[in-house]
Amino acid sequence: GESVGLHLPTLSVQEGDNSIINCAYSNSASDYFIWYKQESGKGPQFIIDIRSNMDKRQGQRVTVLLNKTVKHLSLQIAATQPGDSAVYFCAENGGGNKLVFGAGTILRVKS
Amino acid sequence: KAGVTQTPRYLIKTRGQQVTLSCSPISGHRSVSWYQQTPGQGLQFLFEYFSETQRNKGNFPGRFSGRQFSNSRSEMNVSTLELGDSALYLCASSFGPLGYNQPQHFGDGTRLSIL
Numbered sequence: 588g589e590s591v592g593l594h595l596p597t598l599s600v601q602e603g604d605n606s607i608i609n610c611a612y613s614n615s616a617s618d619y620f621i622w623y624k625q626e627s628g629k630g631p632q633f634i635i636d637i638r639s640n641m642d643k644r645q646g647q648r649v650t651v652l653l654n655k656t657v658k659h660l661s662l663q664i665a666a667t668q669p670g671d672s673a674v675y676f677c678a679e680n681g682g683g684n685k686l687v688f689g690a691g692t693i694l695r696v697k698s
Numbered sequence: 699k700a701g702v703t704q705t706p707r708y709l710i711k712t713r714g715q716q717v718t719l720s721c722s723p724i725s726g727h728r729s730v731s732w733y734q735q736t737p738g739q740g741l742q743f744l745f746e747y748f749s750e751t752q753r754n755k756g757n758f759p760g761r762f763s764g765r766q767f768s769n770s771r772s773e774m775n776v777s778t779l780e781l782g783d784s785a786l787y788l789c790a791s792s793f794g795p796l797g798y799n800q801p802q803h804f805g806d807g808t809r810l811s812i813l
Contacts, residue, residue, distance in 0.1 A: 618799065619799040623804075628806070629806050630702070630704075630805050630806045631741075631788070631790075631804045633801045633802075633804075634772050636799075638799060641756075657782045676741065680796065680797060683748065684753060684754045684797035685754050685796055686731075686796065686802065687743070688741040688742075690740050
């Protein structure tokens with residue numbers, strides 16, 4: 588369904604620890620997924636994407652895992668830094684040629 | 699390479715007025731999509747333009763319209779503004795159209811406030 592923004596969940600991690608941000612998607616026909624990072628006063632910034640024929644993809648300090656069986660997506664950030672503090676969104680291309688965004692998760696990094 | 703540019707960054711209007719927002723995509727990108735972002739509803743898709751044609755539209759009233767020019771620049775228009783139209787309006791571009799499994803790249807948005 589459409590993104591519904593309510594009270595966003597918050598993940599607080601210590602600087603240097605690993606972070607895992609989760610996302611449940613709704614459309615089993617979705618074949619493409621993207622993670623975005625949005626800092627205050629800025630637009631969403633592309634982090635990493637994954638197609639449905641993969642279950643894992645790695646970037647620089649980030650890994651995305653896709654579990655199609657339970658329709659779950661996760662973003663892992665290694666050695667979290669203060670600059671990683673932001674709101675993180677997952678998005679799915681669920682057909683209809685449009686991206687549907689999740690509500691977002693706030694990541695707070697404690698120094 | 700310059701990113702997606704949106705103008706203006708901030709805009710204040712009153713109810714009943716109309717507004718036009720502008721978006722210049724990344725050079726070479728031909729798809730431009732518009733989104734509305736609010737604290738209550740999150741990020742919602744408005745419409746997408748590719749090669750000057752609207753390909754898809756979200757669940758918004760006809761007061762929301764847009765167009766794309768031959769240089770891929772796009773404008774979004776909202777007529778008869780309502781208080782509920784206060785939001786951050788985001789533009790995103792990609793080389794191919796939505797549905798072709800390519801990431802969209804966003805601008806920093808236009809913050810529209812309705813008084």
